[in-house]
Amino acid sequence: MERISKGFGFGCMRLPVLDESNLKTFDHAKIEALFDEFLRRGFTYFDTAYTYHGYDGELAVKKALTDRYPRSAYQLASKLPLRDFTDRDSMAQIFESQLERCGVDYFDYYLLHNMGHNVYAKCCKYDAFGFARQKKAEGKIRMLGMSFHDTPELLEEILQKYGDGLDFLQLQINYADWEHPTVQSRRCLELANRYGKPVIVMEPCKGGTLANLPLEAEALMKAYSPDASPASWAMRFAAGQPGVFLVLSGMNSMAQLYDNTDTFEHFTPLNDDEMAIIREVVRIIDANTAVACTACGYCTHDCPKRIPIPRYFSLYNSIMRTTGSFSSQAVYYRNTVLAGFGKAGDCIGCGRCERACPQHLPIRMHLKQVADKFDGGLPKTAK
Ligand code: SF4
Ligand code: SF4
Structure with a gap:
């Protein structure tokens, strides 16, 4: 052609x-x-x-x-x-x-x-x-x-x-x-x-x-x-x-x-x-990429907990690439949890997201990593 x-x-x-x-x-x-x-x-x-x-x-x-x-x-x-x-x-x-x-x-x-x-x-x-x-x-x-x-x-x-x-x-x-x-x-x-x-x-x-x-x-x-x-x-x-x-x-x-x-x-x-x-x-x-997410967003359509999965993975990747973790933690709180989305730790493991992911990522496993990294640093009222 x-x-x-x-x-x-x-x-x-x-x-x-x-x-x-x-x-x-x-x-x-x-x-x-x-x-x-x-x-x-x-x-x-x-x-x-x-x-x-x-x-x-x-x-x-x-x-x-x-x-x-x-x-x-x-x-x-x-x-x-x-x-x-x-x-x-x-x-x-x-x-x-x-x-x-x-x-x-x-x-x-x-x-x-x-x-x-x-x-x-x-x-x-x-x-x-x-x-x-x-x-x-x-x-x-x-x-x-x-x-x-x-x-x-x-x-x-x-x-x-x-x-x-x-x-x-x-x-x-x-x-x-x-x-x-x-x-x-x-x-x-x-x-x-x-x-x-x-x-x-x-x-x-x-x-x-x-x-x-x-x-x-x-x-x-x-x-x-x-x-x-x-x-x-x-x-x-x-x-x-x-x-x-x-x-x-x-x-x-x-x-x-x-x-x-x-x-x-x-x-x-x-x-x-x-x-x-x-x-x-x-x-x-x-050697530097923690989660190989392309941010297509397909996984978010049916998530019952409204978890902005690609946004969390992007933050997670950036925190794993740098030593300056403070800004990513602040963004996680301000633009995600504060904006009314579910936290990574809110995932109930239903698996709908993984069935939609064209990259075949183990999203639930990665969300646990994100929760370990970010949810502990949230203000008490957001936990
Ligand atoms: S497994 Fe978790 S992130 Fe995926 S759709 Fe279900 S609740 Fe949402
Ligand atoms: S469907 Fe997969 S590749 Fe697309 S945004 Fe979600 S986790 Fe990332």
Whole structure:
């Protein structure tokens, strides 16, 4: 598949918000400014989903993009929420509501969202693949794909059974997950290439982790290329892989947007020296990362105790990387417990979060670690 949108798309999973504790408080002015500049620079691909931003993400994209630009100015991707549909009728209802919420008559790209063992049987039972193919035949989908977060073995099974109907795959590919046992980026990409499926990359920066490296790792990159950001290394790694025709990344600031679009405007793959540096950076990251969370937020939807899991893991990672623990403890209290969310120690172990986690993290075990680290330091009234 030829490169579109200069090989780079705007991921809309984490759009700017006014209040970090409420994903629906969109900063519409900022979103519009980012989309405008993205388009002005010649990039045209936008990726949203039914479930993003507490199920309101498509509405924000409509307001900033499809209400303000002619249909020919952009390509829009959205996704069928495999966790949410209950039968064939609900699939159809969700799909029609998505067209309306996005303000379009068709999707340029449409994906079965977050495919994995937890939803595969349901997709087979209700023939989600056949449903999506039908929508493509009706002209409501131009290109049909699947975003995938599971083992290469399951990916191959799906490709054998349903691959003929899929035009592309969306895979989590970044240098930290390249050989990671739970993500296995390399093996999944090799399968996509073997089955002739062009690939869109998601999580090239692993939820921002690869844009904020441990200082020791960043120093290695700066010594080789003083002006290049860590994010640009991650983008070049992902975009340089065989079979990749588009890389997605979310952007919250103009600085990020300028940096990423510059990377793709003047794209060059990593050379052998840079790949050697990447391998050393991976070693440093692995030694410094306590919880490999990408902050996708999927785990929080059904948590009965309203625990902001990715936020706690981010705080935990930052406290484990530094010796200055006071600020993280204060943030834990101010923006989480004080804001009305559950503490890490409130977890009742129901396991709903783990069933939703595309990274297959042992969330309950990590929350115990977070509770050990932070809950003891709370004011008495919050315990
Ligand atoms: S196991 Fe704990 S964190 Fe996960 S959904 Fe249940 S209560 Fe929430
Ligand atoms: S714990 Fe898993 S599901 Fe939750 S935000 Fe992190 S990666 Fe996503």
